[in-house]
Amino acid sequence: QLFKIAAIPGDGIGVEITDATIQVLNKLASVEGSFAFEFNNFDWSSKAYLERGWYMPDDWQDQLRENDAIYFGAVGWPNVPDHISLWSMILPIRNEMNQYVNVRPTRIIQGTQSPLSQCQTKPRDLDWVVIRENSEGEYAGQGGTTHGHSDHAIATEVAIFTKVGIERIMRFAFETAKSRPRRKLTMVTKSNAQRHGMVLWDKVFHQVAKEYDGVVDYDKMLVDAMTVRMVNRPETLDTIVATNLHADILSDLAAALAGSIGIAPSSNLDPTRENPSMFEPIHGSAPDIAGKGVANPVGAFWSAAEMVRWVGKGRLDHIADGLMTAIENVCGAGTKTRDMAGTANTKQVTDAICSEVEKV
Amino acid sequence: QLFKIAAIPGDGIGVEITDATIQVLNKLASVEGSFAFEFNNFDWSSKAYLERGWYMPDDWQDQLRENDAIYFGAVGWPNVPDHISLWSMILPIRNEMNQYVNVRPTRIIQGTQSPLSQCQTKPRDLDWVVIRENSEGEYAGQGGTTHGHSDHAIATEVAIFTKVGIERIMRFAFETAKSRPRRKLTMVTKSNAQRHGMVLWDKVFHQVAKEYDGVVDYDKMLVDAMTVRMVNRPETLDTIVATNLHADILSDLAAALAGSIGIAPSSNLDPTRENPSMFEPIHGSAPDIAGKGVANPVGAFWSAAEMVRWVGKGRLDHIADGLMTAIENVCGAGTKTRDMAGTANTKQVTDAICSEVEKV
Numbered sequence: 035q036l037f038k039i040a041a042i043p044g045d046g047i048g049v050e051i052t053d054a055t056i057q058v059l060n061k062l063a064s065v066e067g068s069f070a071f072e073f074n075n076f077d078w079s080s081k082a083y084l085e086r087g088w089y090m091p092d093d094w095q096d097q098l099r100e101n102d103a104i105y106f107g108a109v110g111w112p113n114v115p116d117h118i119s120l121w122s123m124i125l126p127i128r129n130e131m132n133q134y135v136n137v138r139p140t141r142i143i144q145g146t147q148s149p150l151s152q153c154q155t156k157p158r159d160l161d162w163v164v165i166r167e168n169s170e171g172e173y174a175g176q177g178g179t180t181h182g183h184s185d186h187a188i189a190t191e192v193a194i195f196t197k198v199g200i201e202r203i204m205r206f207a208f209e210t211a212k213s214r215p216r217r218k219l220t221m222v223t224k225s226n227a228q229r230h231g232m233v234l235w236d237k238v239f240h241q242v243a244k245e246y247d248g249v250v251d252y253d254k255m256l257v258d259a260m261t262v263r264m265v266n267r268p269e270t271l272d273t274i275v276a277t278n279l280h281a282d283i284l285s286d287l288a289a290a291l292a293g294s295i296g297i298a299p300s301s302n303l304d305p306t307r308e309n310p311s312m313f314e315p316i317h318g319s320a321p322d323i324a325g326k327g328v329a330n331p332v333g334a335f336w337s338a339a340e341m342v343r344w345v346g347k348g349r350l351d352h353i354a355d356g357l358m359t360a361i362e363n364v365c366g367a368g369t370k371t372r373d374m375a376g377t378a379n380t381k382q383v384t385d386a387i388c389s390e391v392e393k394v
Numbered sequence: 395q396l397f398k399i400a401a402i403p404g405d406g407i408g409v410e411i412t413d414a415t416i417q418v419l420n421k422l423a424s425v426e427g428s429f430a431f432e433f434n435n436f437d438w439s440s441k442a443y444l445e446r447g448w449y450m451p452d453d454w455q456d457q458l459r460e461n462d463a464i465y466f467g468a469v470g471w472p473n474v475p476d477h478i479s480l481w482s483m484i485l486p487i488r489n490e491m492n493q494y495v496n497v498r499p500t501r502i503i504q505g506t507q508s509p510l511s512q513c514q515t516k517p518r519d520l521d522w523v524v525i526r527e528n529s530e531g532e533y534a535g536q537g538g539t540t541h542g543h544s545d546h547a548i549a550t551e552v553a554i555f556t557k558v559g560i561e562r563i564m565r566f567a568f569e570t571a572k573s574r575p576r577r578k579l580t581m582v583t584k585s586n587a588q589r590h591g592m593v594l595w596d597k598v599f600h601q602v603a604k605e606y607d608g609v610v611d612y613d614k615m616l617v618d619a620m621t622v623r624m625v626n627r628p629e630t631l632d633t634i635v636a637t638n639l640h641a642d643i644l645s646d647l648a649a650a651l652a653g654s655i656g657i658a659p660s661s662n663l664d665p666t667r668e669n670p671s672m673f674e675p676i677h678g679s680a681p682d683i684a685g686k687g688v689a690n691p692v693g694a695f696w697s698a699a700e701m702v703r704w705v706g707k708g709r710l711d712h713i714a715d716g717l718m719t720a721i722e723n724v725c726g727a728g729t730k731t732r733d734m735a736g737t738a739n740t741k742q743v744t745d746a747i748c749s750e751v752e753k754v
C-alpha cells in the first residue's frame with residue numbers, strides 16, 4: 035500500500051525535522067515491507083512568501099486533497115508578522131480541511147524528566163491527552179479594528195461557539211476517554227466570566243455527557259484552576275477537552291510539565307476522513323537554533339507515529355508503537371538533544387532511532 | 395487616621411477568612427496606634443441572593459464609595475450558576491469602580507515549597523508580579539446567544555480592546571517594573587492567532603515601551619509559550635503584563651508554581667483614586683471546606699497587607715512589611731494549614747500571626 039503524504043516543512047527548524055521525519059518514515063516502510071510513502075514536498079514558507087508574495091497557491095486545497103495526510107513542520111519567521119504567516123497557512127489548512135479536532139497526547143517518556151518533583155519517579159502519573167477544539171471559538175478569526183490610528187482605537191476579537199462545533203468535539207473527547215484505560219474526561223471552561231459562548235459550551239457538554247453516564251467518569255474545571263490541578267495533582271487527570279485557546283495554553287503547559295516541549299506531537303484530524311488530516315509537532319520554528327542541526331526531532335517523530343496510526347486505520351498501530359518504543363529506547367539510553375539534557379544533534383538522534391527501528 | 399473599609403465576606407470560606415483578616419487588621423492598628431480601621435460589613439452573598447433575589451442593592455456604588463477601600467472574601471456557590479453570581483458582584487465592582495489594574499504578586503514565602511524541583515532551595519528565583527488588565531478584553535461581557543435551544547445554536551464572546559485601556563495598563567506595568575530591583579517586564583500576547591485585538595495590544599505596547607527604552611528591560615511572549623517559560627525558566631521573569639483572561643490563567647499557574655494558591659493576593663486598583671480599590675485573595679469560595687475553619691487565611695492577610703500599602707499611600711509600608719514578616723515567620727515555623735502541608739486551622743494561624751505582629 036502506498037500512502038501519499040504532503041510534506042510542508044515550512045520555516046526554521048521545521049525544515050530540519052521534516053527531513054529527519056521523512057528518513058524515519060522511509061525506514062519504517064522498508065523494514066516492514068508491506069507499505070510505502072510517497073512524499074510530495076510543498077515549499078510553502080515565510081521565506082518563499084517574501085520572495086514571491088504568497089504562501090500557498092490558489093489551488094492549495096486541491097493539491098492537498100490529492101494526499102492521504104499532511105505532514106507539517108513549523109511556520110513563523112521574524113521578518114513576517116506572525117498573524118500574517120499563521121493566517122496564510124496553518125490556520126486556513128486546519129479550517130478548510132475540516133480538521134476540527136486537535137489531539138495532543140502528553141506523557142513522560144524515557145529520557146525526559148518532569149520539572150515537578152513529585153512526578154520524577156513515577157512517569158505514568160502524568161499521562162494525558164488534550165482534545166482541542168480546532169475549528170471555532172477564539173480562533174474564529176472574526177473581529178476587527180476601528181479608528182486604528184487614533185487615540186480612541188478599538189479592536190475586537192469575536193469568539194464563535196456553535197452547538198454543532200461543540201457537540202462534535204465533546205463526542206470525540208468522550209470517545210477518546212472511553213478508549214483509554216482510565217475512562218476519565220475533564221472538561222475545561224471559563225463560563226463564570228465568559229457568560230455567552232462558554233455557557234453554551236457547558237450546556238452541550240452536559241447533554242453529551244448523559245450518553246456516557248456510567249461509561250466515562252467526567253468532571254468540569256475552570257481554566258485558571260485547571261493549571262493548578264495540572265501542577266498539583268497530575269495523576270488525577272487523563273483526557274482533557276477544552277476550547278481552541280484554552281487548549282492551546284494547556285497543551286503547552288502539559289508538555290512543559292512532562293519535561294519537554296520538543297517531544298510533544300499534535301494531530302489535526304478531520305474525523306470524517308473527507309479531507310487529509312495534518313500532523314505537526316507542537317513546537318514552533320525556533321529561529322534561534324534554526325539551521326544548526328540541533329533541533330529535537332522527537333516531537334516530529336511522535337507526530338509521524340500518530341500519522342501512521344491515522345492513515346493505517348488501525349492496521350499499522352504496531353508500526354507506530356514500534357517507532358515509539360525505538361524513540362524511548364534511544365532517548366532512555368541517552369542519545370538526545372540539549373533540551374532533553376543530552377548532547378546529541380538532530381542527525382545523531384535520527385540515525386540512532388533509524389537503527390533502533392530495525393530491532394524493535 | 396481612620397480608614398473606612400467596606401468588608402464583603404461573600405460566600406464559603408470568604409466569610410471565615412474575612413473574619414480572620416479583620417482580627418489581624420485591628421491588631422495591626424492597635425499595635426501601631428496612629429491609625430484605625432472602621433469596617434462596614436456588607437452581607438452581599440449567594441446565600442442572601444437566594445433569599446431575597448439580589449446580590450447588591452440599587453445604590454451599591456454610593457455605598458461602596460463612602461469607603462477608602464473594599465475588602466472582598468470570595469463569591470460563588472454551587473446552587474447559583476457562576477456566571478450569575480460573578481456578574482452580579484465581583485465583575486460589576488471591578489468595572490464600575492474603575493479598577494482597571496489587577497496586581498498579583500507571587501513568590502515563594504517561608505513555609506511554602508515550590509513543586510518545581512529547581513526552585514525549592516532558591517526561593518527568590520521565583521519572584522513575580524502579574525499585572526492583569528482588569529476592565530476590558532475577554533471580560534468585556536459582550537456577546538450573546540442565538541437559536542439557543544436549537545441544533546444550530548450559536549453563541550459569541552466579544553473581547554474588546556481599546557487604545558485607552560491598553561495604554562494605561564502598559565504604563566502601569568512599566569512603572570511597576572521600573573520600581574522593582576530587576577526592572578524587567580514581559581508582555582504576553584496571542585497576536586499570532588488573534589489578529590485584531592491582540593495586534594492592537596502589541597502595537598500600543600511597543601509605543602509605550604519606547605518611553606522606557608534603557609530604563610526597563612522588556613520582552614514579549616506568546617501566552618502558550620509563556621507557560622513553558624514559567625515552568626522551565628522562572629528566574630528569567632519579573633513583572634508580567636497580560637490581558638484579563640491570559641493573566642487570570644497565568645496568575646493561577648504562578649501561584650501553583652510558587653507552592654500554594656491559598657497564599658496568593660490580588661489588588662484591584664483604580665489608580666486615579668476616584669473610587670475605592672478592592673483587595674481579595676485569588677482563591678475562590680471553596681465549598682468543599684467552607685465552614686470547617688480550616689481555610690488558609692494567608693492569601694487574605696497578604697491582600698490586607700496590600701490594602702494597607704494602598705490606603706497608606708506609602709506612609710504605612712512598614713506596617714504592611716511587618717505583617718508580611720509575621721506571616722513568613724509563623725508559616726516558616728510550621729504553623730500553617732493543610733494546603734501548605736501543615737496541620738493548623740484558620741484560628742491557630744490567625745492567632746499566631748496576631749502575636750507575631752507584636753514582635754516584629
Ligand SMILES: CC(C)[C@H](C(=O)O)[C@@H](O)C(=O)O
Nearest residue numbers: 120124125282316586587618
Ligand atoms: C502557531 C499557532 C497559530 C498555533 C496555535 O496557537 O494554534 C500553535 O501555538 C499551536 O499550538 O499549534
Ligand SMILES: CC(C)[C@H](C(=O)O)[C@@H](O)C(=O)O
Nearest residue numbers: 226227258480484485642676
Ligand atoms: C471569580 C472569577 C470571575 C475571577 C476571574 O476570573 O477574574 C477569579 O478567577 C479571579 O482570578 O479573580
